[in-house]
Amino acid sequence: MTAESDASASDIAANFEEIEGRIREAAEKWERNAADVNLIAVSKRQPVTAVEAALSGGHRLFGENRVQEAQEKWPDLKARYPDIELHLIGPLQTNKAKDAVVLFDVIETVDRPKLAHVLAKEMKAAGRDLPVYIQVNTGKEEQKAGVFPEDADRFIKECRDDLALNVIGLMCIPPVEEQPAPHFALLGKIAARNGLSRLSMGMSADFETAVQFGATSVRVGTALFGARSAP
Numbered sequence: 766m767t768a769e770s771d772a773s774a775s776d777i778a779a780n781f782e783e784i785e786g787r788i789r790e791a792a793e794k795w796e797r798n799a800a801d802v803n804l805i806a807v808s809k810r811q812p813v814t815a816v817e818a819a820l821s822g823g824h825r826l827f828g829e830n831r832v833q834e835a836q837e838k839w840p841d842l843k844a845r846y847p848d849i850e851l852h853l854i855g856p857l858q859t860n861k862a863k864d865a866v867v868l869f870d871v872i873e874t875v876d877r878p879k880l881a882h883v884l885a886k887e888m889k890a891a892g893r894d895l896p897v898y899i900q901v902n903t904g905k906e907e908q909k910a911g912v913f914p915e916d917a918d919r920f921i922k923e924c925r926d927d928l929a930l931n932v933i934g935l936m937c938i939p940p941v942e943e944q945p946a947p948h949f950a951l952l953g954k955i956a957a958r959n960g961l962s963r964l965s966m967g968m969s970a971d972f973e974t975a976v977q978f979g980a981t982s983v984r985v986g987t988a989l990f991g992a993r994s995a996p
């Protein structure tokens with residue numbers, strides 16, 4: 766056996782039920798409306814059969830972290846299920862921006878001026894005004910993408926005012942070795958002071974904490990689909 770996901774369709778259906786239930790319970794506990802928390806099923810490095818199982822169960826909201834992998838997997842599925850909403854949740858190179866704008870419905874990882882400029886240009890060229898999130902590097906980790914918290918206000922303003930990007934929210938990935946709560950709280954604070962209502966935060970290990978701190982979408986992969994294949 767490899768580490769590759771071998772979750773059956775019925776395992777995956779049961780996992781969706783469990784995770785959706787836990788989101789509902791967390792929402793209830795923190796006096797939030799469960800309908801305000803969307804579950805983004807992160808299907809990166811999962812077989813198409815796993816995605817098919819989720820689609821058969823009625824799920825339509827997915828996240829992928831690489832443009833090239835998504836291009837191999839999603840055009841056929843999107844043709845069959847036109848109501849799929851596909852989010853890019855991984856770092857985007859400027860030379861892939863054009864392809865990303867065609868394939869994805871929401872881009873969650875706008876993290877630097879150069880990318881913001883290229884995206885604005887490519888959206889205009891493609892006639893697609895995609896909603897975007899600004900990724901904030903709340904832990905100021907060197908290897909991680911995202912604008913630093915102290916630069917976020919200025920960057921959000923640049924994206925909105927100078928580039929007319931449709932900025933709808935903020936996204937973060939807390940450092941793995943730290944408690945996520947302060948990072949989620951910080952993201953919420955930056956969003957609030959910039960009048961942004963959406964927060965994409967929380968993964969398999971911490972989505973309930975993210976719900977507590979106001980997540981409007983959680984990005985869950987392994988808890989739904991099982992272990993991923995190696996990169």
Ligand SMILES: *Cc1c(COP(=O)(O)O)cnc(C)c1O
Binds near residue numbers: 807830967970984986
């Ligand atoms: C892979 C990934 C996830 C999902 O992580 P799990 O721990 O498998 O739930 C969420 N967000 C981003 C940005 C990812 O790259």
